[in-house]
Amino acid sequence: MKFEFVLHCSRCGWQRDPEGTPGVCEVCGAPLLVDYPLEQLAEHFRPESVEGRPWTMWRYREVMPLAVDEHPISLGEGGTPLVGIPRLAQRAGVAEVWIKDEGLNPTASFKARGMSAAVTRAAAGGAPGFVAPSAGNAAGALSAYGARAGLPVRVYMPKDTPAPIVAECRALGADVVLINGVITDCGVLARAYARDTGYFDVSTLREPYRVEGKKTMGYEICEQLGWDLPDAIIYPTGGGTGIIGMWKAFAELEALGWLPAGRRPRMHVVQSAGCAPIVRAWRQGTESAEPWTSPETVASGLRVPAALGDFLILRAIAASGGAAVAVADSELLRCADELLHCGIGACPEGGATLAALYQLRAAGHIGPDERVICFNTGAWLKYLE
Ligand SMILES: Cc1ncc(COP(=O)(O)O)c(C=O)c1O
Known part of the structure; x- marks a missing residue:
């Protein structure tokens, strides 16, 4: 795959390319952020460039984490009123x-936006499945984008997560684990599951x-x-x-x-x-x-x-x-x-x-x-x- 962006650590500046399934900074453990060649892009990418494109978040694809000519895993997210x-x-x-x-x-x-981008990259990078801790909405979104990608999903949520969200995840085919704790407790279990199975951990800012x-x-x-x-x-x-x-x-x-x-x-x-x-x-x-x-x-x-x-x-x-x-x-x-x-x-x-x-x-x-x-x-x- 050919990428026109790189990743850098938000704390120590360490850099890497986007091949595979990047997580956090390998030096200091802080979140990685994406850098685009904005100066170069500014020469031809203008507000007029997006006019007439479909009203989804992918209308800004030049500044989105896509490989050249790649199609995102999308359900039409973005373009909200x-x-x-x-x-x-x-x-x-x-x-x-x-x-x-x-x-x-x-x-x-709004979690749909993040999961569309994350699942697009991780699926292309070879993830066999996805796991995430969630307060609810991120789990619903991951369940849908995992289903769209045809890959299995496991989510960990507090047991008092609203019932319609739990039902949504199950209906979308996710494996739901409800725990007696808060999202940080769910995170510990999700990371252990990712280590054991090779599933990709889509936790907030861990990719x-x-x-x-x-x-x-x-x-x-x-x-x-x-x-x-x-x-x-x-x-x-x-x-x-x-x-x-x-x-x-x-x-x-x-x-x-x-x-x-x-x-x-x-x-x-x-x-x-x-x-x-x-x-x-x-x-x-x-x-x-x-x-x-x-x-x-x-x-x-x-x-x-x-x-x-x-x-x-x-x-x-x-x-x-x-x-x-x-x-x-x-x-x-x-x-x-x-x-x-x-x-x-x-x-x-x-x-x-x-x-x-x-x-x-x-x-x-x-x-x-x-x-x-x-x-x-x-x-x-x-x-x-
Ligand atoms: C409805 C809703 N609003 C806000 C938030 C907080 O978002 P963030 O974690 O991006 O700060 C969440 C996270 O679960 C949410 O579900």
Whole structure:
């Protein structure tokens, strides 16, 4: 296979080529990130280049981890709506509020983007099957993309994962293991299973390509706003691939010359008050986050006590001039209802972004003239319970 990108370690800079099934940095164990020849690409890859292509995340294929002439393993992920809601803007006291509705992806969450990219690369690299720990939505997505690739999937999830998600994984043919613990406990079992079987471990940031899928949310909002960006983004953050991916996308868009320097938005992370390791680290001004003991929240996607890419999340917040805030479960559920009453099928994590908007506006972190994008990362239907 011929590749036009390379991988580098996000901590120590170690480099390798993409052949096979890369995991983390072989020197220091930190996440690997993808580098494209952006200067060269800028000579011919322009916003007009993507016009008329299908509205999936693969419309940006020049900056995606594909070999030359390769077809991705796709279910049509990406191309989700950016819905302006003046009523919410008025209530929050800001100029504009858009909801990027990621619940409309295949398998009903933004996790589809990352799994399409990761499964495409790992299947081409010879993976015999896939394994991942998950709070739920990543497992649903992996089950679907594994099925699409014709390869077996095993997923480990906490036993209180919403029942519709467990049913979805089983219906898609995955081997589901429910455990008495949180996602970090699932991760230990998934890594052991990968070692024993040779299955590829698709855990968050333990391979380089889920971030590449997630970064397309950044390309997409930029295109949907006429190659411009909002003043602030609010994202519900667990493992952090959404925030890390979009921050990478904005750097790439600048390097391609599609976005003027200084136009990047402030990145705001929201977590639940019952599991907020990144918020605590942000307040303490540390470069990485201590694991959260006894994580408890109804927003299962935010029940992530420790993130491998904590330092990357904290760097993106700091470099963008953003902030990290925690919201109570009662507040995020109330705001999910508020989004539902605006017609958006919001999951609890999506509700958290609206709750954070109110909090950030009240604290003066977001001003009255600002344009804000809140991410609804998954669909309400999975949380009927
Ligand atoms: C609906 C939802 N929102 C947000 C997140 C957190 O995403 P990330 O781990 O990329 O920070 C998850 C993760 O499981 C999720 O399922």
